[in-house]
Amino acid sequence: MPASLPPWTTxxxxxxxxxxxxxxxxxxxxxxxxxxxxxxxxxxxxxxxxLYEDYVRRRKRMRPGRxxxxxxxxxxxxETIPMYLPWLHRVAASARDVGIFPFGxxxxxxxxxxxxxxxGVLSTISATSDLWExxxxxxxxxxxxxxRHSLRWLxxxxxxxxxxxxxxxxxxxxVANALRTIRSRDARxxxxxxxxxxxxxxxxxxxxxxxxxxxxxxxxxxxxxxxDQMVIS
Numbered sequence: 001m002p003a004s005l006p007p008w009t010t011x012x013x014x015x016x017x018x019x020x021x022x023x024x025x026x027x028x029x030x031x032x033x034x035x036x037x038x039x040x041x042x043x044x045x046x047x048x049x050x051l052y053e054d055y056v057r058r059r060k061r062m063r064p065g066r067x068x069x070x071x072x073x074x075x076x077x078x079e080t081i082p083m084y085l086p087w088l089h090r091v092a093a094s095a096r097d098v099g100i101f102p103f104g105x106x107x108x109x110x111x112x113x114x115x116x117x118x119x120g121v122l123s124t125i126s127a128t129s130d131l132w133e134x135x136x137x138x139x140x141x142x143x144x145x146x147x148r149h150s151l152r153w154l155x156x157x158x159x160x161x162x163x164x165x166x167x168x169x170x171x172x173x174x175v176a177n178a179l180r181t182i183r184s185r186d187a188r189x190x191x192x193x194x195x196x197x198x199x200x201x202x203x204x205x206x207x208x209x210x211x212x213x214x215x216x217x218x219x220x221x222x223x224x225x226x227x228d229q230m231v232i233s
Contacts, residue, residue, distance in 0.1 A: 065157030066097040068187075070145060072164035074104040074136035080194050080221075081132070084163060087227045089114055089121055099153055103141035104134045105169075109149070136167060138207050139174025146181050154185040159232060162211075163192045163221060166203070172210035179214035189214055190232055192221035 069088060073081055092098050092114035100110045108131055113124040125132065142162075146154075160182055168175065179189060191211065195201050197220045203212065217233060220226045 142178035
């Protein structure tokens with residue numbers, strides 16, 4: 001096992017990280033659904049013996065202007081870190097204007113590190129172990145990002161992707177205020193929740209309720225398949 005693995009990573013988790021890095025496909029972050037694809041529709045009709053009842057839609061891939069990822073790495077998100085880390089490493093490598101900002105009770109800029117080889121990412125994380133798997137102050141972390149990084153990132157077309165389960169020790173008002181500030185800069189806010197596909201799940205923590213008026217799109221993010229098929233519309 002590489003010596004640069006972070007202290008919060010067990011052997012089992014490290015193995016899952018490396019397997020996910022090898023096997024997962026690179027996510028297409030932005031796709032635009034257009035009109036019907038007649039050729040593919042006919043192929044599906046023939047393949048399914050006439051049982052296909054809808055058109056297959058064309059999808060046009062689009063590159064975003066800027067993508068900012070605010071990634072919750074607190075204790076309640078600990079089990080998802082080995083899944084998100086290699087995926088975000090690929091996302092950061094796929095385009096120049098992608099920023100990666102993990103947060104717990106504080107926030108750090110991992111953007112430059114995410115453009116290194118994967119071993120370098122792990123080494124950087126191991127040097128900041130106090131950030132990972134601790135508490136969460138969601139509103140304070142987003143406000144910290146806005147104060148330090150908004151001049152660089154909130155220009156032109158930008159999407160802010162928040163990856164979090166919404167468990168938060170801070171106040172819901174601070175979450176609402178932080179997201180309101182981002183929206184006032186014409187940014188689009190997308191929230192990925194690892195439990196969104198869970199039967200009976202509701203967006204009902206105080207932070208999630210406070211965030212709802214400012215979130216443009218909610219995305220599931222509980223499995224590698226969710227990440228590989230993610231489409232920000």
